[in-house]
Amino acid sequence: MSNVTLKGSKEGFVVIINDGSDFEQALKDLKTLILKQNIGSTDDDVIQFTIKTGNRLLTKEQRKTVKTVFKNYPQIEIKDIISNVEDKQDVEELLKANKMTIETGIVRSGQKLEFEGDVLFLGVLHEGAKISTTGSMYILGQVEGIVQAGYPDNTSAAIFGNLENAAQLRIADVIEIITEDNADKLHNHQFAYIDEMHSISVDDLQDYKEVMNESRKRTV
């Protein structure tokens, strides 16, 4: 089997770098392969390639080198570099980001609890206290402090539950200050999310699916 193989598939062109090959050698073969394609400079269409590295995980450096090879030819472009395997650390972070933590304690004034992933909060969050997580926040306890979801920049996170006594809701970098004027729309069975104006909106839980579908349409 050769070091680099070019294939056409329904996703477009795919270059497979054999994971048993020597990387330096494969790189050279890649260059030759590109040259062989006889890409005319008159052709205006940019051709996109996906690079698959099999069971090899390229380091940051190696990814860069591959990308520079392609940079020399403005007519071709890398869509993505995909491997069958994942970095262990990345996987652990992914798992952490997707887990649900249950918190039951009292968070007092001046205390700050930080989580990763989604949080089910059954405890009591006092005034002057803060809970923060990278994912969404499901509140079944009492909150009078600051609730942060989607820290620091996850705008698809949301905050669910009884929020009328909270001091502030924060999602990603957006802050909503709760005052007498807006507290009454934050009764139980509500959820807060980031709307198309990039500000925090509040809706009925029963409309959750609809709202999320709308927002997904926007981001795609």
Add this chain to the structure above:
Amino acid sequence: MGISIVVTSGKGGVGKTTTTANISSVLASLGKKVCMVDLDIGLRNLDAVLGLTNRVVYDIVDVAQNRVVLSQALVRDPRFEDNLYLLAASQFADKYVLDQDSVRRIVTYLKQRFDFVIIDCPAGIEYGFQNAVTVADGAIVVTNPELASVSDADRVVGILESMKMPITPHLIINRVRKNMINEGTSMRIDDIVNHLRIPLLGVVVDEDEVIAASNSGKTVVSDKNSDAGHSYRNIAHRMLGESIPLDIFNDTKKVGFFSRVFGRKK
């Protein structure tokens, strides 16, 4: 071996020194050996509240800096035979002269000689507070029925809980105004207790007699007609493990709540 208890609040001026003086006097009159330690360096006033100012010769800083031995610096309160002593704060030094090690050494020694070492803590949560709470076995958190005071108490309770003291922090709500509670213009006792979620040791009313007593160097517990004095006596008894129902709001509808707290039917 006795126990050390720090009287603390977060917010200033809520009644830490008054509480220290009164519960210490009651415990001493009940035959316990009690030593009060004033850690409010630079702002000492526990001695004044007790009318002991003239008797102070050496203070805690003299002990920490080895100018005198501890027993020389203890001021005896002559009204309580051999039961009540005070280790005064220094009026002249600044608070940073006392480090945690010397405070620990002094309190550990006092615990061997006394049943109770009651530490009057400075307001705030900085240096002096840290020194006081790290050497204590337990804490009494004093608050007034006001939002700012309760919020600072909450902050303090959080810090105390994270220190995992042998005795959980207990609460005293001081300067309660019955009329304001009945009018609904003051925070309610059960709201404060439900918020802070620590055991309630007692409730003390706001009363002119407290100020009058401390102005004359006496504690209000010596005034048999004072409601506040009565409450402080009950608090001291509760500290000794007796279960005495809270009675100051017997005439309101909150009896159910109190019996819940102390597991007693009234």
